[in-house]
Amino acid sequence: MAEEVKLFGARGSPFSCRVEIALNIKGVQYEFVEEDLFNKSPLLLKYNPVHKKIPVLLHNGKPIAESAVIIEYIDETWEGAPILPEDPYERAMARFWTKFIDEKCMAAAWKACWSKDEQDKAMEEASELLRALENELKDKKFFGGDRIGLVDIAADFIGFWLRLIQEITGAKLLTKEKFPKLCDWIDEFLSCNAVKESLPPRELLLAFLQARVFPSSAPSISPSK
Structure with missing residues (x-):
């Protein structure tokens, strides 16, 4: 069964770009969902009800918010070049x-x-x-x-x-x-x-x-x- 990986973001956002860089480093295939930051989708509000912001990573139905948190999740979830040091x-x-x-x-x-x-x-x-x-x-x-x-x-x-x-x-x-x-x-x-x-x-x-x-x-x- 294929993994579901979606990134709710905005192409002009450096925070959104951070997550894309991490996914690309790990070679993870994902779907990018473009959000209108002035008219946020019901799905974004559902997946990040606390901050109501992008980016949000959806992995097999489970949402993760905040770019730094998402990057650590990506590093721990997928194999490939490490993003955080081991020490x-x-x-x-x-x-x-x-x-x-x-x-x-x-x-x-x-x-x-x-x-x-x-x-x-x-x-x-x-x-x-x-x-x-x-x-x-x-x-x-x-x-x-x-x-x-x-x-x-x-x-x-x-x-x-x-x-x-x-x-x-x-x-x-x-x-x-x-x-x-x-x-x-x-x-x-x-x-x-x-x-x-x-x-x-x-x-x-x-x-x-x-x-x-x-x-x-x-x-x-x-x-x-």
């Missing part, structure tokens, strides 16, 4: 940096690029957070070492979305001069097949971002996690 300390550190990206970096980078008020202060705060990631990379190819791991996947917003946002807004937050290691990491990250197969088309993402721009204030990150 307990390294696993804890991977979770730490993933939480750091989710709770600190993404919102700060978004604000720095879009904010019209106190932008210098926002850029300084975001740069400090990106500096912590730059230092964590050290001389590694990926945050996970020689291959993509949990932290790399969690940083997909920095690896793909942030560059496009900077292009739209003219912000100069993440540059080769300021963050050479992060920029080298981005090049390596985007060259991986599992990543390239998961990323939304540039034109689609551009429309996705522009749809969330409000004249009076910076837009909020898409309602997903």
Whole structure:
């Protein structure tokens, strides 16, 4: 009997893309169910009644929500290249940096690029957070070492979305001069097949971002996690 694997997501969401990267790393066949984030389907609300957000992975009728939780589930459920380290300390550190990206970096980078008020202060705060990631990379190819791991996947917003946002807004937050290691990491990250197969088309993402721009204030990150 074939497995049922469905991903309820949105092509423009970095959180949704994270799950696709993990599924592709493991070679899992899945059906992508595109959600309208402004008119969520009854199935999405049924499968994630607590947060009512994408992404949601449906595996043989059982729903799993929250991108970081889903990625760990994928890693533990399917064979293939490991996403989390085997060593307990390294696993804890991977979770730490993933939480750091989710709770600190993404919102700060978004604000720095879009904010019209106190932008210098926002850029300084975001740069400090990106500096912590730059230092964590050290001389590694990926945050996970020689291959993509949990932290790399969690940083997909920095690896793909942030560059496009900077292009739209003219912000100069993440540059080769300021963050050479992060920029080298981005090049390596985007060259991986599992990543390239998961990323939304540039034109689609551009429309996705522009749809969330409000004249009076910076837009909020898409309602997903």
